[in-house]
Amino acid sequence: MxxxxxxxxxxxxxxxxxxxxxxxxxxxxxxxxxxxxxxxxxxxxxxxxxxxxxxxxxxxxxxxxxxxxxxxxxxxxxxxxxxxQRKPRDLPPVPSPVTGEVEARLIALACSQPPAGRARWSLRLLEKHVALVEGIPDLDHSTIGRILKNEAASSSEEVLDHPTTSKPAVRGPDGRRAGRLCPTL
Known part of the structure; x- marks a missing residue:
């Protein structure tokens, strides 16, 4: 007082x-x-x-x-x-672990040949391999996906198993799967 x-x-x-x-x-x-x-x-x-x-x-x-x-x-x-007014923030509270070099190495890894027995890189598979690579910080699969989407948007669908690459399913008028289709009439 x-x-x-x-x-x-x-x-x-x-x-x-x-x-x-x-x-x-x-x-x-x-x-x-x-x-x-x-x-x-x-x-x-x-x-x-x-x-x-x-x-x-x-x-x-x-x-x-x-x-x-x-x-x-x-x-x-x-x-x-x-x-x-609100005080302006000087710096972000935690600097991002993702630098240009990390992005480049991650994109190079995603564009490389997938491991034996795999047809493509998945985000979870990239997450496991990033943890093993020296010089790249451990990144979550969602962070990896965001980096690949932002930096390599043209090639990320080719590199990753993207949901839009699957064949569209036949749907009924209510939005559910149509189930068995009748043979040609």
Whole structure:
């Protein structure tokens, strides 16, 4: 509760106008509207403000949310847009294990001759062989299929046992298999 006194929120008339528009007009994410309402409630430029408990109850947030929004406002140097908008992400949380070299080696493996006793490469078979190859990280069969679809779309149907290569079945009017067909009449 004492952190509010350390970080007073002082808004200009232009800031209050922007926040008022965010809270009343247009389509904005709920988190943006909530932060804008918190900033308006914490504004000390008009005079004394209510206690944090009263503000939290009126705005419908916790005291911790009040503290965090005020802290973010102070850290952004009083920039209202930076306070209410979502923080931009610096980097993806985990870099992808699939690099250009991995894609090239995977495509080369998929275009190679399948193992003895197999007519084609399947995604699961590629998954097993990728685990054995040095220098290629273990990849799931769905990841392998996505890589082959994106990078070698023209040849992936030739390499993999694709469902569209099977012969179409005869279907009845209800969508089920027709079953035994009558001999030619």
């Amino acid at each position: 004492g952190s509010q006194k350390k970080r007073p929120v002082v808004l200009t008339a232009a800031d209050r106008e922007v926040l008022g528009r965010v809270t009343t007009t247009g389509v904005h994410p709920a988190s943006v509207i909530r932060r804008a309402r918190v900033l308006l409630a914490l504004d000390t430029s008009a005079g004394e403000i209510d206690s944090q408990d009263a503000i939290a109850a009126r705005v419908g947030v916790s005291g911790e949310t009040l503290r965090l929004v005020a802290k973010r406002f102070a850290e952004s140097g009083g920039d209202v847009e930076a306070t209410i």
